[in-house]
Amino acid sequence: MPASSRRTNAVAAWRGLILAGTALTLAACQSSGGGNQVIDPRAGSAVNIQSLTTVVEANPQDPTAYNIRGTAHGQAGDNRAALEDFNTAIQLNPRYYQAYANRALVYRRMGDLNSALNDYNSALSINPSYDVALIGRGNLFRLNNNYGRALQDFNTAISIDSSDARAFHNRGLIYQAQGQHQRAIEDFATAIGLGPNNPEPYNGRGVSYLALNDTGVALDDFNQALQLDRQYAEAWANRGLALETQGERNKARAAYSRALTIDPGMQSAKDGIRRLDSGKPPLRGT
Numbered sequence: 001m002p003a004s005s006r007r008t009n010a011v012a013a014w015r016g017l018i019l020a021g022t023a024l025t026l027a028a029c030q031s032s033g034g035g036n037q038v039i040d041p042r043a044g045s046a047v048n049i050q051s052l053t054t055v056v057e058a059n060p061q062d063p064t065a066y067n068i069r070g071t072a073h074g075q076a077g078d079n080r081a082a083l084e085d086f087n088t089a090i091q092l093n094p095r096y097y098q099a100y101a102n103r104a105l106v107y108r109r110m111g112d113l114n115s116a117l118n119d120y121n122s123a124l125s126i127n128p129s130y131d132v133a134l135i136g137r138g139n140l141f142r143l144n145n146n147y148g149r150a151l152q153d154f155n156t157a158i159s160i161d162s163s164d165a166r167a168f169h170n171r172g173l174i175y176q177a178q179g180q181h182q183r184a185i186e187d188f189a190t191a192i193g194l195g196p197n198n199p200e201p202y203n204g205r206g207v208s209y210l211a212l213n214d215t216g217v218a219l220d221d222f223n224q225a226l227q228l229d230r231q232y233a234e235a236w237a238n239r240g241l242a243l244e245t246q247g248e249r250n251k252a253r254a255a256y257s258r259a260l261t262i263d264p265g266m267q268s269a270k271d272g273i274r275r276l277d278s279g280k281p282p283l284r285g286t
Contacts, residue, residue, distance in 0.1 A: 049069065052069040070085030070102060074102070074106055082103075097123040097124075097133065101133040103119050117140050131167065134153045138167075139170060145177075150170075164194070165192075165198065172185075176211075181208040184205075197228060198228070199227075203235045209221060210242055216246075223239065226239065231262055233263035237259040238268075240253070244272060256269040
């Protein structure tokens, strides 16, 4: 390819990903996760990474170039390369709070929660109003069952940007874990209104409706989640539980089986099939 064409592709890649330089999200949002995907999946393609490498080589002292390429590596699942780029971005600009938050998310995906927490704290020490870091840190607290600290971060994120669906969804998960299902339903509904194409708030709301024994409405939410994502194993398992509760044993078995086809390790689906095989009554609520 001529050098001029490579430069053209590199500029196009740069423009297409410039917004991604502010926040990397790696499909981390599940009922046990949180955060909506904001980077074009094409960002992690080999062609795009090659184009971004051309940008980095042309701008070796620009931390933004490394941060953006790091987001692409992260999208491609290459944690090592992503960390290298975020490390370089931070070395070039120690106050680059977006790069700290991006690196934190990679650390979280690698299971290094202490390093992730340190990076979120660094990002927030530079910019206390950075909602991406507040939501990310809140999720770490939530995963450690530190619900009080998690709520503080989500509430702060909402006060900064009341249009951020992730904050409402994640706060809803906290309320759900605390058994405050009506409050959880309200937050999931707000998240749905702000991001109607995200299946996870539908699934979350369905879980709370099921806990309140409103099985029909719960089933509607699980069905809506599956319309948006047919590979959503957790929603299939939850749909199975709702159908099992209604006495639709054959349909419930089919839903549990579909969940296990997608995620063979899903314990709730295994438990559902075991109950159906044993004739035991279904579990109610969460």
